[in-house]
Amino acid sequence: MKLKKLAALMLTGAVAFTSASAMAKTYKLATNVPADGPPGRLLQEFSQRVAEDTDGRVKIKIFANGTLGGQAQYLQQVQSGVVHMGLINSAMMENVQPEFGVLNLPYVFRSNEEFQSVMASDLINEELFQTTQDKGFEVVGFLDSGSRSIYSTKPVNSIDDLKGLKLRVMSSPTYIEMLKLMGTAPTPLDFSEIYSALQQGMIDGAEGGLAGLYELKFGQYAQYAIKSEQTRLVDLIIMNNKALAKMKPEDIATMNDIMLDLSEKSYQVVADNESSALEKAQAELGVKVIEIDKAPLVASMAPIYERTMQDPVKGPMLKKVFDLQGREY
Known part of the structure; x- marks a missing residue:
C-alpha cells in the first residue's frame, strides 16, 4: 500500500513538473x-x-x-x-x-536630473512608449546609455575651436545637422571604423560616449575628451x-x-563606468578632459528646435517635454 501511495505521489509530481x-x-x-x-x-x-x-x-x-x-x-x-x-x-x-526623435535632440536634456525626471514621467512611459x-x-x-560628447585629436576649449574639425557621426540627419551647426565637418562612418580612421588621420575626432577613449582605446589618438554632453541615446x-x-x-x-x-x-x-574609464584614459593614455562652456553650443541648436516645433508629429511631443521641464527652449 505504501509503495502504491509513493508511486501515486511520484506520478502526481511528474505531471505537475511536466505541466510547469x-x-x-x-x-x-x-x-x-x-x-x-x-x-x-x-x-x-x-x-x-x-x-x-x-x-x-x-x-x-x-x-x-x-x-x-x-x-x-x-x-x-x-x-x-x-x-x-x-x-x-x-x-x-x-x-x-518619429516621436522618439525628440529624445535625440541636442540639449533637450541639460542635466542628468532633467533627463531622469522626464524618463520617469507618464509622458514617456504611458504615452510615448505606447505609440x-x-x-x-x-x-x-x-x-x-549616458551622455554623448566630443573627443578629438586637437584641444577644444570653446565652440570656435570646433570649426572645421572632421568629426565622425552616425548616419542620422539630426546628428549631422547638429555637428554642422557647431561648425564642424561631420563625417558619417560606421562605428567599427572609428579607430582606424583616427589612426590614419581621416578624422579629427568623433561624437560619442567618452568611455570609448579607454575601453576601445580611441584615446591612443584622440587625446582630448571634451565634455560637451550634447545628446544621450x-x-x-x-x-x-x-x-x-x-x-x-x-x-x-x-x-x-x-x-x-x-x-x-x-x-x-x-x-560610474564613464568616470572609471575616463580616469584610466587619463592615467594610462594621457587623455586630457576639457570642461567646455556649453551655452554657445546650446544656442547654436536653435534652427533644429525651430523646425522641430513646426513638425506635426514631433512638435507636440517636444512641447510636452518642455512643459515638464518648465522651459520654452
Whole structure:
C-alpha cells in the first residue's frame, strides 16, 4: 500500500513538473552591445531576475554582440515575431516612430536630473512608449546609455575651436545637422571604423560616449575628451506584441517591475563606468578632459528646435517635454 501511495505521489509530481515545464517559455532577446559592457550586464541581470521571479515560467535568452545582426535587422525580426525581444536605441527607433526623435535632440536634456525626471514621467512611459503598438511591438522599458560628447585629436576649449574639425557621426540627419551647426565637418562612418580612421588621420575626432577613449582605446589618438554632453541615446527594450500577449498578466507585471528597477539602476552604472574609464584614459593614455562652456553650443541648436516645433508629429511631443521641464527652449 505504501509503495502504491509513493508511486501515486511520484506520478502526481511528474505531471505537475511536466505541466510547469510546458508552461515555461524562452524568449529570444537580440542586442548588438557586448555582453560584458554596462548594458550587457544589466540585460543579463534582467534575464536572471525574470526567470527567478516567475519561477521559470519566463526565460529570456540573450543574443549579444550582434549575433542576430544589427539593430535594423533584428528590429524587423521582432516586428515579425521571429525574435521576441530586442534592444533598440532611440536613434534607430526614430526611423520607425518619429516621436522618439525628440529624445535625440541636442540639449533637450541639460542635466542628468532633467533627463531622469522626464524618463520617469507618464509622458514617456504611458504615452510615448505606447505609440509603437501598431508597428508590431511594444516598448517594455529602457536603459540609460549616458551622455554623448566630443573627443578629438586637437584641444577644444570653446565652440570656435570646433570649426572645421572632421568629426565622425552616425548616419542620422539630426546628428549631422547638429555637428554642422557647431561648425564642424561631420563625417558619417560606421562605428567599427572609428579607430582606424583616427589612426590614419581621416578624422579629427568623433561624437560619442567618452568611455570609448579607454575601453576601445580611441584615446591612443584622440587625446582630448571634451565634455560637451550634447545628446544621450536611450536604449529601448522592445517586445513583439503577440509574444507579450501570450504572457500571464502577473508575469508581465513582474517583468515590468524588474525593468523599471534596472532603468533606475542604469543611471548610476553608466555614470560610474564613464568616470572609471575616463580616469584610466587619463592615467594610462594621457587623455586630457576639457570642461567646455556649453551655452554657445546650446544656442547654436536653435534652427533644429525651430523646425522641430513646426513638425506635426514631433512638435507636440517636444512641447510636452518642455512643459515638464518648465522651459520654452
